[in-house]
Amino acid sequence: MAALSIRDLEVRFPGLAQPALAIPALDLDRGARVAVSGPSGCGKTTLLNVLSGLEKIGHGHVAWADTDLSRLGEGARDRWRAAHVGLVMQDFHLFPGLSALENVLLPQRLGCWRLQPSKRVEALRLLERVGLPNPRQPVETLSRGQMQRVAVARALIARPEILIADEPTASLDAEAGAAVADLLLDLAQEAQATLIVATHDPRLAGRLSRTLRLDAGRLAA
Numbered sequence: 001m002a003a004l005s006i007r008d009l010e011v012r013f014p015g016l017a018q019p020a021l022a023i024p025a026l027d028l029d030r031g032a033r034v035a036v037s038g039p040s041g042c043g044k045t046t047l048l049n050v051l052s053g054l055e056k057i058g059h060g061h062v063a064w065a066d067t068d069l070s071r072l073g074e075g076a077r078d079r080w081r082a083a084h085v086g087l088v089m090q091d092f093h094l095f096p097g098l099s100a101l102e103n104v105l106l107p108q109r110l111g112c113w114r115l116q117p118s119k120r121v122e123a124l125r126l127l128e129r130v131g132l133p134n135p136r137q138p139v140e141t142l143s144r145g146q147m148q149r150v151a152v153a154r155a156l157i158a159r160p161e162i163l164i165a166d167e168p169t170a171s172l173d174a175e176a177g178a179a180v181a182d183l184l185l186d187l188a189q190e191a192q193a194t195l196i197v198a199t200h201d202p203r204l205a206g207r208l209s210r211t212l213r214l215d216a217g218r219l220a221a
Contacts, residue, residue: 004028004051004194009060011046011217021046021217023060028194028210033185035205036198038214044198045166047214051196052085052164053077064162082107086155086193088165088184092147094139094154100127100146101135104154119157126153130183145176152183156191163193169201177201 004027011021021043028034036044049055050062050069054077057070064084069077081087094103104123109115127135130149139147148168155163165184169177181204188195199205213220 003030003065004032005061005063007061009050009057009062011043011050011055012058019217021050023047023219026212026219028196030194031192032194032196032210033188033208034194034196035208035211036196036214037200037205037211038220042214043217044214046217048164048166048196048198052087052162053081082158084161086158086160086163088148088151088155088163088168090167090170092144092151094147094150096138096140098139099136100132100139100142100150100153103139103150104157107154108157122159123153123157126156126187129153129187131179143176145172145179148172148176148180149183152180152187156187156193159191161193163188163191163195165195165197165199167198167200169199169204178203181207 006023006026009021009023010019012019036047038044046055050057053069053072056074060070062069067080072080095106098106101123104127105115105119108119124135130153132146132149139150142150168184169180172180184195184197185207197204197208205211
């Protein structure tokens with residue numbers, strides 16, 4: 001599991017007078033369970049993109065254990081993310097025309113020239129764990145709650161040290177949202193992963209051990 005250290009982080013976008021994100025210092029322990037809250041446009045998604053290596057760091061340092069993402073180029077960040085981070089997004093980012101199983105395995109197929117049989121076994125185990133009865137069902141025929149379950153399984157197939165979720169329950173009804181929240185917490189614990197969730201859902205945030213509130217790109221007291 002990776003511990004996080006942020007120092008003097010500043011993210012600016014063209015055309016904006018103020019930085020989209022400005023965090024002088026932040027430390028998280030390994031295995032932390034953290035909610036990131038705040039109004040729309042406050043910088044939650046930008047922070048998650050920085051923490052996952054999707055956003056280039058122009059100023060400051062963001063280090064997971066011994067890896068400082070600010071020192072890595074785009075290709076190196078991509079390789080680091082593939083090895084260490086599982087991502088769960090609000091819009092699922094699943095591929096229609098592929099089954100639930102094929103969607104879970106797709107990042108593994110793209111990352112190596114030959115898929116290890118153990119990955120298929122693990123994908124089937126995860127789909128069973130998240131409650132998908134038919135792993136070969138096309139994803140476009142699933143409910144939104146089921147699609148998010150597939151996305152959770154896909155995020156965990158590589159057994160990441162870090163699990164990052166951006167509004168994972170926002171597009172779900174209350175029952176499906178509660179089920180996905182249960183899965184995120186249980187599977188993060190099972191994988192011993194650090195869990196960081198951007199959410200407007202007070203029920204989900206209340207189940208995490210720490211809340212970081214952003215206001216105009218800055219951490220509120």
